[in-house]
Amino acid sequence: MKSSSFARALKTGVNSLLLHKLRSLLTTLGVLFGTASVISMLAIGEGASYEAQEQIKQLGSQNVILRSIKPPEDPNQGERTSRVIVYGLKDEDLKRIEETFPAVKQVVPIRQLHKEMSFRNRAMAARVQATRPLYQELTGRVVWEGRFITQEDERTLNTVCVLGTEVARYLFPLETSLGKRVKVGGDYFKVVGTLAPRVRLSDDPAVPGEDLTGEVFLPYETARKWYGKLQVKRRAGGRDMEEVDLHEIIIEVDHPENVTVVASAAREMLSRFHQKKDYEVVVPLELLLRAERTKEIFNIVLGSIAGISLLVGGIGIMNVMLATVTERTREIGIRRALGAKRRHIVMQFLVETVCLSVGGGLVGVAVGLLIPYIVQEAADMPTIVTPTAPILAFGISAGVGVLFGIYPAWRAADMDPVEALRHE
Amino acid sequence: MNRAVAELIEVERIYRMGAEKVHALDRVSFRVERGEYWSVMGASGSGKSTLLNVMGCLDRPTKGSYRLAERDTGVMDDDELSELRSRKLGFIFQSYNLIPQLDVLENIMVPLFYQDEPPVDGLERAESLARRTGLADRMRHKPSELSGGQQQRVAIARALVNDPELILADEATGNLDSQTAEEILDLFDELWREGKTLVFVTHETHVAARASHVLRMRDGQIEEIEVRERAKEIQGRPATEATC
Numbered sequence: 001m002k003s004s005s006f007a008r009a010l011k012t013g014v015n016s017l018l019l020h021k022l023r024s025l026l027t028t029l030g031v032l033f034g035t036a037s038v039i040s041m042l043a044i045g046e047g048a049s050y051e052a053q054e055q056i057k058q059l060g061s062q063n064v065i066l067r068s069i070k071p072p073e074d075p076n077q078g079e080r081t082s083r084v085i086v087y088g089l090k091d092e093d094l095k096r097i098e099e100t101f102p103a104v105k106q107v108v109p110i111r112q113l114h115k116e117m118s119f120r121n122r123a124m125a126a127r128v129q130a131t132r133p134l135y136q137e138l139t140g141r142v143v144w145e146g147r148f149i150t151q152e153d154e155r156t157l158n159t160v161c162v163l164g165t166e167v168a169r170y171l172f173p174l175e176t177s178l179g180k181r182v183k184v185g186g187d188y189f190k191v192v193g194t195l196a197p198r199v200r201l202s203d204d205p206a207v208p209g210e211d212l213t214g215e216v217f218l219p220y221e222t223a224r225k226w227y228g229k230l231q232v233k234r235r236a237g238g239r240d241m242e243e244v245d246l247h248e249i250i251i252e253v254d255h256p257e258n259v260t261v262v263a264s265a266a267r268e269m270l271s272r273f274h275q276k277k278d279y280e281v282v283v284p285l286e287l288l289l290r291a292e293r294t295k296e297i298f299n300i301v302l303g304s305i306a307g308i309s310l311l312v313g314g315i316g317i318m319n320v321m322l323a324t325v326t327e328r329t330r331e332i333g334i335r336r337a338l339g340a341k342r343r344h345i346v347m348q349f350l351v352e353t354v355c356l357s358v359g360g361g362l363v364g365v366a367v368g369l370l371i372p373y374i375v376q377e378a379a380d381m382p383t384i385v386t387p388t389a390p391i392l393a394f395g396i397s398a399g400v401g402v403l404f405g406i407y408p409a410w411r412a413a414d415m416d417p418v419e420a421l422r423h424e
Numbered sequence: 425m426n427r428a429v430a431e432l433i434e435v436e437r438i439y440r441m442g443a444e445k446v447h448a449l450d451r452v453s454f455r456v457e458r459g460e461y462w463s464v465m466g467a468s469g470s471g472k473s474t475l476l477n478v479m480g481c482l483d484r485p486t487k488g489s490y491r492l493a494e495r496d497t498g499v500m501d502d503d504e505l506s507e508l509r510s511r512k513l514g515f516i517f518q519s520y521n522l523i524p525q526l527d528v529l530e531n532i533m534v535p536l537f538y539q540d541e542p543p544v545d546g547l548e549r550a551e552s553l554a555r556r557t558g559l560a561d562r563m564r565h566k567p568s569e570l571s572g573g574q575q576q577r578v579a580i581a582r583a584l585v586n587d588p589e590l591i592l593a594d595e596a597t598g599n600l601d602s603q604t605a606e607e608i609l610d611l612f613d614e615l616w617r618e619g620k621t622l623v624f625v626t627h628e629t630h631v632a633a634r635a636s637h638v639l640r641m642r643d644g645q646i647e648e649i650e651v652r653e654r655a656k657e658i659q660g661r662p663a664t665e666a667t668c
Contacts, residue, residue: 331523338509340537341538
């Protein structure tokens, strides 16, 4: 009998709500937008941090990366047509790390050369990186075709290269690049492999010169032999010459706990041997932790804003329900006279409030799932709807209904039947 | 002596109006027996409404005791009183007091909804009562689509649906024109002849003329109780159980 009395309360509640369609609709809007904003804000926040975290993860969370930075130009040197700037990480730095650092598993040096890649009549500027075979393992890059650089290449100074996706796609739009001889600057190298793309790649082929995302890998020793340390860059009115031993050193730490130790050791060592700050230390783990913290704060801020709008929605419902209770005082009196117990009256009004908030919540979930989709399509921002978000939002909206329904329902049930019957 | 349906013993009801105490009921004692048709008369402010509220378990006496259907209402809590209302009492009001969003049948069934164990044949009961009160072709209409007389018929059907021990009517014909009022009063007569117990609050003498007992109130006290000729009709009835 309990279930049938609930069904009747539900029917009565829905009927009373339908009696004032516009009022009910307007009342639910608060909860509707509250729920929708909880879901969409969490989705947008999640999406924004996901991309950043993925990029950091690709750097390797157990790695410490040292990079050379060109120091700010010395104003005393004045305008000269050509000069040689010496900066950055030294071979000695690499040696010191390899020989004295504890907790280091592997160390990989990288030299970068700005060369033009060409094959027959197609050419593009590329970021040519000379590195050791371990690089692939350390950065978790995936070989698409062929192989990566090997120890054998290093030992015998093979003139081989591995192409990144953009370069392979641009130079070889129709055929496989494997086994072809491509020109790196002025010299021919044989393509032995290509790498899978890092992040999701747009379908268009890379436009040369637009940015230097096109990567090419050469064996470290081969590049050293062929190109030396000096690089020449043409600029308006003259040439810049740079002498950089190493552009990047990737240190793999044996255990995640030791990452910060190694990072601080590297910072200390570099500051001792470099007068100018011509280097930076990048710790992906620290970045990741910082990104996670940022995401947490972001989520809390967004969540509170959305939560406040839900609260406001709930107060709106309570306000309307209090007005409804006053308006229906006489009905309450009649029902009490005919034998309704207090709990029947509480149930009747609570059901109405919960109907309003759950109805608003359901539509709000639908709208909340739609908004991230629209944002993604229209603003090209990644959004991620985690399954907990709609459940959480819906649960809160239903809870808001019960919470803000209790007081009006209690007010209704607590009326003196005689007074209520006499009402207007 | 017949079984007492309602029994008031030294009932007092005192309202506080600021510092002043108002005796709405002052040591009222009487008993309504099964099958009687009581009419309560008096000027406004004489305590009729308060008396009806106490008899309808909507209000509690400040002092004294009220027994309904041989149970002491003084010891009951709010839920028990509500259950008693839904099982033992039928209310008929001056302004009909139907629930606007419910149709005729639903309105008739309202008292059943609130019983702890509602009867399964509620709908059949409501339908047969609607037919009996001349609402056969109005069962699915809303109160706003009915005339005053029809609305009062719905209210009477509602008061009968739980087969009550006592029917309480408060100026039940007050809002009706004289012809409709007569029809409604005829219906009450019919119910009384079937053995129902009625208490009818009114200030019109021609309405009170139909009752078996007339109770006159003044300033919260019983002025007189008049037992009329019609009371003899009750004695001859086979339906009533004699306990004396």
